[in-house]
Amino acid sequence: MNEKTKLKLLNRIKKLKYLLFFITLFYSLKISSQELNQLKVTGKILDEFNTPLPGASIVEENTSNGVISDFDGNFEITVRSVNANLVISYIGYKTQILNTSKNPISIKLVPDVSSLDEVVIIGYGESKQRDLTGSLSAIEMADVQKQPASNIGDAIQGRAAGVTITTSGQPGNNPTFRIRGTGTIGNNDPLIVVDGMPLNGGLNQVNMKDVESLQVLKDASATSIYGARGSNGVIIISTKRGKKGQGQLSIDTFTGFQQATNTIDVLNARQFALLSNEMLVNGNLLPNPEFTNPSSLGSGTDWLDAFFTTGRQSNITLSYSQGSDKSNLYTSINIFDQDGIIINSGYTRYIMQFNSDTQINDNLKFGNSLKLNYDIKKNGDNSIQNTILSLPTQPIFRENGNYSGPIGQPIYSGDLDNPIGKSNIVENTTKGYNLQGNIYGELGFLKNFKFKSILGVEANFWDTRTWAPSYSWDSKVSPNAFLAEGSNKSLTLLWDNTLTFNKEFEDGSSITGVLGTSAQENQFKYISGSVQGFTSENAQTINNGLLQPTINGSGSEWSIFSYFARGQFDYKNKYYLTATVRRDGSSRFGEGNKYGTFPSASVAWRVTEEGFFEDSKSINDLKLRIGYGITGNQNIGNYSFASSYNTNLYNFNNTFVTAAVPTVLPNSNVKWESQKQFNIGLDASLFDNIVDLTIDGYIKNTEDMLVPQTVPVTSGYSDVFVPFINAGKIRNQGIEVVLTTNNIRKDKFKWSTDFVFAYNKNEVLSINSDTPLTTGGIGLNYTLARIQPNYPINVFYGFVQDGIFQTQEEVNNAALQTPGINSFTSTAPGDIRFKDLNSDGVINDDDRTFIGNPNPDFTYSFNNTFKIGNFDLSVFFQGVYGNDIFNANRLYTENMSVTTNQSTAVLDRWQGAGSSNTMPRAIFGDPNNNNRQSTRYIEDGSYLRLKNVNLSYTIPVDNFKKSFFNNATLYISAQNLFTITNYSGFDPEIGPNGIDNNIYPITRTFTLGATVGF
Incomplete structure (x- = not known):
């Protein structure tokens, strides 16, 4: 570069410096001017x-x-x-x-009542709540999200009338829902829709902090828009979207610990030794020579104390939201980690949510919802029953550090594996990888029309793994390690299209119409393998196994295509009409039965809008509703209408031959299960809007119920999967009440109360034949319940206990308790006397009867919310009344006929005339079969639980004026603090079938948390 060129460059730099100076001065003056303004x-x-x-x-x-x-x-x-x-x-x-x-x-x-009404989401659209003609429960998520619950089901339990939710203490388990009773003998799970996409994977895939609204559609006029999948009710979840305004960053986190709500008291070593010797002597056997001095044994091993532990849990959600006139977004990341209350059990979950909407112009809009989920669920060989039954005279470890096993004859030492050892060395792991998302486009045209198209996908991949190493614990030896692995893939595609028309008139009337189509397809594949025996147990892969390799696999597909329409008419906010129809075509049914039509209609009358209804402070709003509709059920498996075969190897004279074997007896005539429901209700606001009241009454009839066909042995199909036929009817009828009162509304003190009540009566009207269907199997050829006309579904069936024989004379004068066996050697004083219901002098299967009903008479809850200054306190009670529980655990913990430990209930056993009239004698082998299923094990399952107590403090915003915080709330919470019940098991909340058999118990949880906004 020459000198002349350098001079030119320097002059340009000087000019640029002056220009930058004036630009900076200009904007400084402008900013100063803005600051002045x-x-x-x-x-x-x-x-x-x-x-x-x-x-x-x-x-x-x-x-x-x-x-x-x-x-x-x-x-x-x-x-x-x-x-x-x-x-x-x-x-x-x-x-x-x-x-x-x-x-x-x-x-x-x-x-603004109309503003409130816009938040209600219904199928394929929105509706003003004041315009609803069907039965819908809208959950207040702002209140629910204050609870540090692991899943949505646990948080909303008891908050919606007619919705029974059963949760489990086992980490990672999904809750069980029943909406308005049990309506079928098959799958009773409701349809769950998240952001317009039916959810297959369960509610654990949804982070509760991401939920904006949750509605439960209950009657047919509300659910028939979902046709064949609406018969069990519909739960609609909408996740959060970005809101107009500057970006908001929020952190919500809590940590806490869990414990079992209750434990079973078992015999200590001294008590067990006394029982064991008594049992053996009564069975004409020699007592255990190790138990000559029971008092010297002391307390012995507390297996339950070693089995249960304090479970830690933590949760953190980081979310960001922002929006403008043209676009918005919401995104979050959630990490939840939970250790179970049983050793070697736990659950870890990661969820990412991303939602966005973009307004291209006044008529065109695009958006998406995306959820990614990864979770890990682990359990050992967690047998609660075996832990209860383990002998207190056996230590957990031997002196050499190995786990112990029984030593000596089984009649003295028992025959149980060490439950602590099995829980620690066995690994049962499930890893899930899930994606659910959709994209949509929305086009408005001709002022009143809107077309919306949604493309959705749900991909679920989960891998299972079970590893059990070899072990040698005294007499319990497992010489070969075992490995089983499985891979599952499920892919669901959805394409929904809706055309919506909405017109509002000057007189306040309005009309809304929806036409739509929906196409959904699912593909499922499964493959698994197992093997035993490993040269090195450090190489835990299928290909390294040496013995008994097995491989299995299957695949299936189903699809459903639908047309639907809904019309809503509101005349001057006074008279309302809603009519819906959906026609579904499903691949699960054969030719001629693939399509079903599901209509509904409902009307409402707002009485307070009538001219004759004068303004009243006692009745501010009153609306009457009535509706009727039909929904369907297609949950019968994918190929019930067709024959299917498997290939197997058969040995003929030491020659293996491959043969095709039928696995399904087809029924080409199987068709839709239909449910017809009538609903009547009222909504009222009273006493200057201090009291809100909703009452619903319903009758729900399930017809053409899908039940298993009775197949005679001579058909050759008795040992394969039998087909479903349409032959059953079930009725549910009930009343639901929701009452909200704003008791006190002061500046510094508020108090409100929510009361929810639901009564439901269930009855089976008919089934496929005169032969009842048996249910409630728990192994050992025990089936504890049955389905039979004129009774509720799944009622318990067995013998009736009629006290205890106190003398031999009573035995001689009673009916023969064990036919086919000499009653003088099988039955003796101290045994149970069973009722001879048909008075034939013999106790046999003809003397069994219905002994209990697992379906509750009613459920209820009440929640009190207090606001005192910056403090918020909520106290929530939830209860169930009138249901029975078959405590199947007691079949093992009170049998007193084999060498296993027992619960302390047997301390009140019969030991002589007049000593007991409820608990029989201890005798090895149980010759009288005292342990048969009977009223002995039926207990009242009613309970009232303090479900949740939450105390929070919101830090005043003034404290953040000089910081980057916008808001902060601190809270402490306790769940399942105490339960009032007569039930003797771990916990009365054990599921819809009412059978308590080795169930992971509910937990008591204490948490500390904070929510901070930036």
Whole structure:
């Protein structure tokens, strides 16, 4: 570069420096001018009762500059102009615009009923709540999300009338739902729809903190829009979307610990030795020579104390939300980790959520919902029963550090594996990889029309693994390690299209119509293998096994295509009509039966809009509803209409031959199960809106119920899968009540109460034949329940205990208790006397009868919420009444006929005339069969539980003025604090079938948490 060129470059740099100086000066003056024009505005937001409104939105008009009112309704915002407008809004209240010329600002917001109504989500659309004609329960997620629950089901338990939810203490288990009773003998699970996509994987895939709204559709007029999948009710979940305003970063976290709500008291070593010797002597056997001095044995081993542990859990959700006039987004990451209350059990879950919406122009909009989930569920060989039965005279470890096993003759030492050892060395692991998402496009045209198309996908992949190493624990030896692995793949595709018409008239009337199609397809594949014996147990792979290799696999497909339509008419906010029809075609049915049509209609009358109804402070709003509809059920498996075969190897004269063997007896005539439901209800607001009341009554009849066909042995198909036929009927009828009262509404003190009540009566009207269906199998050829006309579903069936024989004379004068056996040697004083119901002098199967009903008479809950200054306190009770439980654990823990430990209930056993009339004698072998299924094991399952107590403190916003925090709430919570019940087992919450058999117990949980916004 020459000197002339250098001079030119230097001159240009000098000019550029001057230019940059003037540009900087210009913007500095402009910014200074803007700062001079800025104004700090303060104010207070009140509701119609002059009570502060926390969480109200205050946004400078036509900008993204906004703040939220604090717990006392106060706010402070810096606006860009001394003459700016503020847009003030709050859910359920009319939006108001105020000029900042008046500062400070105090404003009272006015309730906007129509705004409240817009938050209700129904199938394939939205509806104003005041316009609903069907039965729907909308869960207040703002209250529910204050609970540190591991899944949504646990958090909403007892909060929706007619919805029975059973949870489990086992980490990673999904809750069980029953909506308005058990409506079929098959799958009773409701349809769960998340962001428009039916969910296959279970609610554990949804992070509760991501949920914006949750509605439960209960009657047919509400669920028939889902046709063949709506018969068990529908749960609709919408996740959060970004909101207009500046970006909001939030962290919600909690940590805590869990314990069993109750344990079973078992015999100590001294008590067990006394029982063992007594049992053996009564059975004409020699007592255990090791137990000559039971008192010297002391307490012995506490197996349950070693088996149960304190489970730790932690949860953190990091979320970000922002929005503008044209677009919004919401994203979150959740990590949940839980150790079980049983050793070597736990659950870890990772969830990522991403939702966005983009308004291209006034008519065109696109968006998406995406959820990614990865979870790990692990368990050892966790047998609660075997832990209870393990002998207190046996240590957990031998002196050499090995796990112990029984030593000596089995009649003395028992024959159980060491439950602590099995729990620690056995690995049962399930890993799940799940994706659920959709994209949508929405086009508005001709002012009143809107077309929306959704493409959705759900991919579920889960791998299972069981590893059991070899071991040698005294007499219990497993010489070969065992490995089993399985891989499952499920892919579901969805394409929904809807055309919506909405027209509002000047007189307040409106009409809404929806036409749509839905196509869904699922493909499932499964492969598994197992092997035993490994040269080195450090190489835990299938190909390294040496013995008994097996391999299995299967695959299936199903699809459903549907047309649907719904029309809603509102005449002057007074008369309402909703009509729905859906036609489904399913691949699960044969030719001529693939399609089913499911219509419904409902009407409502808002009485308080009539001219003859004068304004009244006692009745502010009154609406009557009535509806009828038909829904369906297609849950019968994929190929019931067709024959299927498997190939197997058969040995003929030492020659293996491959043969095709039928596995399914087909029924080409099988068709839809249908459910016809009638609903009547009322909604009322009373006493200046202090009391809200909803009452529903319903009759739900399931017809053409899908039941297994009775196949005679001579058909040759008795040992294969029998087909379903349409031959059963079940009826559920009941009443639901939801009552909310705002007891006190003061500035510094609020108190409200929610009461939920549901009564349901279940009855089987008919089944496929005169032969009842047996259910409730628990192994050892025990079937504890049956399905029979004129009784509730799954009632317990067995013998009736009629006290204890106290003398030999009573034995001689009673019916023969064990036919085919000499009653003088099989039955003796101290044995149970069973009722001879048919008076034929013999106790046999003809003397069995219905001995219990697992279906509750009613469920109920009541929640009290208090707001005292910056403190919030909620106390939630939940209960069940009138159901029976078959405590199958007692078949083992009170049998007193084999050498296993027993519960302390046997301390009250019969040991002589007059000593007991309920607990029989101890005798080896149980010759009288005292342990047969009978009323002895039926218990009242009613309970009242303090389900949740939550105390939170919201830190005043004033404390954050000089920090980057916007809000913060600290809370402590306790779940399942105590339960009032007469049930003797671990916990009375054991599932819809009412059989308590080795069930992982409910946990008591204590947590500490915080929610912080930035």
